[in-house]
């Protein structure tokens with residue numbers, strides 16, 4: 001693999017107006033991977049790079065196929081890890097109540113667009 005552009009999500013200091021958008025970009029990568037037949041199964045702020053050009057998800061050796069018996073459990077854990085990282089680091093910008101399970105189901109259905117759609121009323 002080529003060297004990725006940018007810095008790890010953990011080390012990035014995102015401007016307020018980009019927080020939800022970057023979270024959405026990461027989750028769309030998770031959606032696209034699922035659509036291609038894979039669940040990463042170790043998603044975290046340590047395995048995502050952020051650059052001007054976009055986001056890169058790396059560290060895939062433990063990924064499982066979407067027909068793995070635990071794939072949906074891993075997917076929900078991945079989604080929870082990503083969104084809760086953003087919520088903890090950027091509490092002002094992120095919705096504080098997100099339906100992780102519904103969000104994971106939307107990813108599995110290929111219907112995910114934005115985390116904003118999964119915030120409690």
Ligand SMILES: Nc1ncnc2c1ncn2[C@@H]1O[C@H](COP(=O)(O)OP(=O)(O)O)[C@@H](O)[C@H]1O
Nearest residue numbers: 001002003004005008046047048058059060061
């Ligand atoms: N393609 C890459 N380009 C630049 N740095 C990378 C790349 N892949 C991994 N790294 C760096 O190496 C670290 C560890 O890589 P990773 O694939 O996450 O392995 P693991 O977490 O299993 O040790 C990353 O956090 C990152 O800093």
Ligand SMILES: [Mg+2]
Nearest residue numbers: 046047058059
């Ligand atoms: Mg890693």
